[in-house]
Amino acid sequence: MTARAYTVGLDYGTNSVRAVVVDTADGRVVATRVFDYPSGDHGVLLDPRQPHLARQNPADYIEGLRELMRQSNTPAQEENSPKKTPIGHKERRKTSK
Secondary structure (H helix, E strand, O other): OOOOOEEEEEEEOOOEEEEEEEEOOOOOEEEEEEEEOOOOEOOEEEEOOEEEEEEOOHHHHHHHHHHHHHHHHHHHHHOOOOOEOOOOOOOOOOOOO
16 A cells, blocks of 8 residues: 655744645645744734834744644544655745835
């Protein structure tokens, strides 16, 4: 029996990081998860001295990645294959003028 392969997609947003686990053989989504950033107000850190500036805590990104990878193992293990293959990264940034 050939082990199935899975790809994990991550989307880092303003308030959370989202993950999707996809079976690479047929494109079937086998799991989705969301990790809400624990820092600040809904993941956003504000500074009263700079009211027009919002930031995120970089440690939330790492914690979210760890938690989502831990959670995303379950569907793959249930199908007798924990193999996941990352295939890319896309970064979106908003810029202001």
